[in-house]
Structures are given as C-alpha cells and as structure tokens.
Amino acid sequence: MASSFRLRIVTPERQLLDEDVEEVIAPGAAGEFGVLPDHIAFLTVLAAGRLIYKNGGRRHVLAIFGGYAEVADNVMTVLADGAEPVAEIDAQRAQQVLRDAEAKLVDLDPTAPDAAPLRRAIDESTARLTAVAERV
Amino acid sequence: MASLKIIRKRISSVRSTQQITKAMKMVAAAKLRRAQEAVVQSRAYAAKLSEVVASLASEASLREHRLVRVRTPESRVLLIVLTADRGLCGGFNANLIRQSETFLAREGATPSLAIVGRKGFDYYKKRAVEIREQYVGIAGRAPIEIARQLVARAVELFVTDEVDAVYVLYSQFRSALSQTPTIERVLPIEAPAAETDAGREYLFEPSREAVIEDLLPRYVEVKIFQALLESIASEHGARMTAMDSATNNASDMIERLTLEMNRARQATITKELMEIVGGAEALKG
Numbered sequence: 001m002a003s004s005f006r007l008r009i010v011t012p013e014r015q016l017l018d019e020d021v022e023e024v025i026a027p028g029a030a031g032e033f034g035v036l037p038d039h040i041a042f043l044t045v046l047a048a049g050r051l052i053y054k055n056g057g058r059r060h061v062l063a064i065f066g067g068y069a070e071v072a073d074n075v076m077t078v079l080a081d082g083a084e085p086v087a088e089i090d091a092q093r094a095q096q097v098l099r100d101a102e103a104k105l106v107d108l109d110p111t112a113p114d115a116a117p118l119r120r121a122i123d124e125s126t127a128r129l130t131a132v133a134e135r136v
Numbered sequence: 137m138a139s140l141k142i143i144r145k146r147i148s149s150v151r152s153t154q155q156i157t158k159a160m161k162m163v164a165a166a167k168l169r170r171a172q173e174a175v176v177q178s179r180a181y182a183a184k185l186s187e188v189v190a191s192l193a194s195e196a197s198l199r200e201h202r203l204v205r206v207r208t209p210e211s212r213v214l215l216i217v218l219t220a221d222r223g224l225c226g227g228f229n230a231n232l233i234r235q236s237e238t239f240l241a242r243e244g245a246t247p248s249l250a251i252v253g254r255k256g257f258d259y260y261k262k263r264a265v266e267i268r269e270q271y272v273g274i275a276g277r278a279p280i281e282i283a284r285q286l287v288a289r290a291v292e293l294f295v296t297d298e299v300d301a302v303y304v305l306y307s308q309f310r311s312a313l314s315q316t317p318t319i320e321r322v323l324p325i326e327a328p329a330a331e332t333d334a335g336r337e338y339l340f341e342p343s344r345e346a347v348i349e350d351l352l353p354r355y356v357e358v359k360i361f362q363a364l365l366e367s368i369a370s371e372h373g374a375r376m377t378a379m380d381s382a383t384n385n386a387s388d389m390i391e392r393l394t395l396e397m398n399r400a401r402q403a404t405i406t407k408e409l410m411e412i413v414g415g416a417e418a419l420k421g
Contacts (some may be wrong), residue, residue: 042337
C-alpha cells in the first residue's frame with residue numbers, strides 16, 4: 001500500500017504540477033470527490049471549482065476550470081481547461097469580473113451566442129473565489 | 137556615374153532600412169522563443185488527451201459517434217486556414233495560400249473556408265469561395281480562445297450536416313528556417329489506434345457516454361490549438377529568417393554603394409587635378 005501517489009495537472013497552455021501527494025479533493029461533474037493512494041482506475045469530467053491536494057501535511061489549493069481527471073496506477077492526471085494556483089488569483093478582480101458578467105447576462109437572451117462566454121466567465125470567477133476562500 | 141550626393145543619400149536610406157529590419161529580426165526572435173515554449177508546454181496536455189482517447193478507441197460508442205463516423209462522399213468540405221495577420225515574413229502567407237488553392241481546386245466539391253489571420257482573409261474576401269468564419273487581429277487574443285470558438289463553430293456545421301468534413305491547413309514548425317504547410321483532417325475525428333494494453337477498465341463518471349461526448353470535441357480543440365501554436369511559431373520563425381536576410385542584403389548594398397561612392401569621389405578629384413594641371417600648363421605657355 002503506497003502512502004502517496006503522483007498528481008499531474010496540465011492545461012493546454014502549461015504544465016502546472018507534477019508532484020507526489022497524499023490526498024486530492026477535486027470538483028467532479030457529479031460532485032466533489034476525494035482520491036487517496038491505490039484508487040481504482042477512474043475517469044471523470046470535472047466542473048469548474050477548487051482542487052485541494054495535500055503533501056507533507058500541507059494543503060494546497062488551486063482553481064480549475066473544468067476538464068477531466070484520470071486516475072490509474074497511482075497516477076492522477078488532471079487535464080484542466082485552465083488552472084490557477086491561489087497565489088496567482090486576484091480576488092478583487094475575480095469579484096469584479098463576476099459582477100460584470102452577471103449584470104450583462106441578466107439583459108441577455110439565454111440562447112444568444114454571447115451568453116456562453118459570459119457563463120464561462122461566471123464559472124471561472126466563482127471557481128477562483130471558492131479557491132481563495134479555501135486558503136488556510 | 138551617379139553624383140556623390142545621390143549615392144550618399146541612398147546609403148543613408150539603406151542604412152535606416154537596415155536598422156528597421158534588424159530590430160524586426162530581434163523582435164521576431166524573442167517572440168519565436170516564447171512561441172516555441174508555448175508549443176512545448178502544450179504537448180503534455182495533448183499527449184495525455186490522445187492517450188485517454190486511445191484507451192477508449194475500442195469502445196463502440198466512440199467508434200459510432202457522430203463526430204467519428206466517416207461520410208462518403210465528402211461533397212462539402214470546410215477548410216480552416218491558419219495564416220498570419222501581418223506580412224514581412226517571407227513566403228509564409230503566400231505558401232499557405234498557394235496550398236489552400238491547390239486543395240480547393242482538387243476537392244472539386246463545394247468547399248468553404250474558415251480563415252484565421254488578416255492575410256488569408258484579404259486574399260479570399262474578393263474571391264468566389266464562401267467564407268464561413270474569419271478571425272483577424274489574432275495577436276492580442278489567447279490562441280486557446282480562438283481554437284475553442286473555431287471548433288465550436290466547426291462542430292456545429294458538421295453536426296448539422298452543413299459540411300461533411302473539416303480540414304485544417306497550417307504551417308508546421310520544423311525550425312526557424314523551415315516551415316511546411318500541412319493539411320490535416322480534424323472532422324470526422326480519426327481516433328488514435330487503440331493501445332495494446334487496452335485492458336484497463338475505467339470507472340466513469342457521470343457515465344461512459346457522457347465522458348466520450350465531452351472528450352471528443354475537446355480532442356479537436358486541442359488539435360486546432362496546437363496547429364495554431366505551430367502556426368504562430370512558424371510565422372515568427374519565417375519573419376526572423378526573412379528579416380535576417382534583408383539585413384544581410386542591406387549590408388551588401390551599403391558595401392556596394394560605398395565602393396561606388398569612393399570611386400565617384402576619386403573620379404572628381406582626378407578630374408579637378410587634371411583641370412588645375414591643364415590650367416597651369418596653359419598659363420606657362
């Protein structure tokens with residue numbers, strides 16, 4: 001029984017993380033899930049939200065914006081559409097973006113093509129804010 | 137022989153052109169380094185995603201998926217052309233456009249275009265081919281955003297039966313000196329061959345079908361995204377090479393003009409001397 005497993009987080013734009021960790025809590029499409037060493041092979045769609053991982057007893061938090069997570073042979077690979085460590089997040093800016101996007105979305109026909117990027121902005125800002133709120 | 141003054145003027149004009157091309161070369165080199173870095177950074181994601189798709193390749197729901205099934209004949213084809221916004225990069229845009237013309241001519245059927253980059257758009261806007269999408273002024277936008285929009289549109293056209301296949305034409309980055317225009321089919325998706333150790337059984341969440349449904353468009357997205365990154369790297373590479381040879385040409389030209397200027401000066405001096413000597417001789421007589 002292994003005491004740790006590998007966590008790799010990659011986005012189309014960069015490789016964010018490649019570390020041994022003891023536990024991961026990730027935002028699955030069907031709700032949050034936790035991963036511990038020797039997890040069963042698992043493939044899931046991720047929602048935008050916060051991802052927490054622990055190594056050496058320390059908690060680290062990232063905001064991720066959807067994607068997939070694959071767990072196999074004690075390697076968890078997160079294919080995120082985008083991800084930001086908490087240190088990179090500007091909470092005030094995220095709040096501002098969130099307010100702006102929500103205000104714009106209210107006046108918009110939900111089927112309009114412009115609505116999709118706004119919804120995306122809302123999801124991403126919310127993910128950023130949840131991640132920041134999680135910081136210990 | 138041109139007068140001294142004219143030659144001097146030309147030399148200084150060539151010299152200032154050379155300064156510009158030299159600066160452009162250095163800017164392109166810096167941008168190229170960043171673009172290459174982006175290409176490398178994107179590889180891990182792309183490789184992992186293909187691996188996941190490959191591990192699902194034997195799944196019936198993937199084989200029969202509407203984005204995978206091949207339609208025959210391919211009578212309406214969408215070609216995505218990735219060009220640059222700006223010129224002064226050697227044959228970069230011209231090569232791509234020539235390649236696209238060959239492709240459109242051969243396809244015979246009704247082709248339509250989605251164009252990225254002002255150069256490609258400027259070329260095709262006056263022509264008979266239908267342009268369904270265009271993205272100009274790409275420099276300030278994140279390539280991934282362009283890729284997402286482009287693919288969303290392409291998938292929509294494909295699914296609603298507006299087109300039977302989607303191809304992408306982009307400039308593959310080999311080195312700063314060599315970029316090759318390349319055409320690849322993106323829709324229907326050519327799933328990577330199933331892995332040999334495909335015995336791995338995943339637990340899927342929310343469900344196998346939902347995962348595949350979500351995975352396939354993203355697979356196309358990453359393909360276009362990578363093509364876009366390669367295209368950007370190629371553009372900077374081509375510009376760097378073009379500006380380097382322009383700088384060298386300017387050096388050669390300055391050298392030649394300097395020689396010519398010296399000759400002209402020498403000739404004037406000789407002529408003046410002859411006149412003085414001639415005058416002196418005349419006075420003696």
